[in-house]
Amino acid sequence: MAKRKTATAKTATATTANAADTITSPETAETIATDTGAEIVLQTNFTMIEQDAVALLHAASLLVEADTPEKANIALDHNLRLWVAIKTVLQNEENTLEPAVKANLRNxxxxxxxxxxxxxxxxIEAAKLVSLSRINMHIAEGLLRGQQNRMVQERAYEIWEREGRPDGREMDHWLRAEAEIAEMLQQR
Known part of the structure; x- marks a missing residue:
């Protein structure tokens, strides 16, 4: 179990800015000292799948690696700001996520x-930190899987059109599209 300092007397920004004092690695301190997760989500309006997924995975790794009270405090504050940003962009009328997805993310x-x-x-129990990190990992995985499915769907449609829109070949087109997209993603 990690003891968590009460952060109510500090602003979230001050807590993050002081993170460099509690982390020994300069690279880690610099990463944590910037609130990249929340900034990314606010900039992308939760529509840039890869960037949003990276922000969620970064927050998850901070939670999993929180082996001291100070690191737990930093990771929880970082994750909370990320989720406040997600909730904020879900309220934006320009956000194109489905209403059911928005409701689930708000919950x-x-x-x-x-x-x-x-x-x-x-x-806070270590199990709670793991639970929070798993939420982030599952959402990131879902975002990436959804993007891949959209890419497969678009490619299958292109194949169908290129072949003259034949009836009864949907599965063939889908499987070819899946293979092409999988190969393309592996080459990245």
């Missing part, structure tokens, strides 16, 4: 907030 944001606030009253 997850509430869970993250509640769990993080519970931690400010004392200690």
């Amino acid at each position: 997850l944001a509430q869970y993250v907030s509640t769990t993080t606030m519970e931690a400010t009253t004392g200690s």
Whole structure:
């Protein structure tokens, strides 16, 4: 169990800025001292799949690697700001996510907030940190899988059109498109 310092007297920004004092690695301190996750989500409006997925995975890794109270405090604050940013962009009318997806993400944001606030009253179990990190990893994986499915769908449609729009060949077109997209993604 990691003890978590109460951050109510500090602003979230001050806590993150002081992170460099508690982390020994300069590269890690620099990464944590910047609030890249929240900034990315706010800039992309949660529509740049790869960037948003990286932000979620970064926050997940901070949570998993939090082996001291100071690191747990930093990771929780970073993750909370990320989820506040996600909740903020979900309220933006320009966000194109499906209403059901938005509702699910808002519920997850509430869970993250509640769990993080519970931690400010004392200690947080390692299992809670793992739970929060898994949420981030699953959302990132879902974003990437959804993007890949859209790419396959678009490619299957192109194949169907190129072949003269034949009936009854949907599965063939889909499988060819899947293979092409998988090969393309492996080459990245």
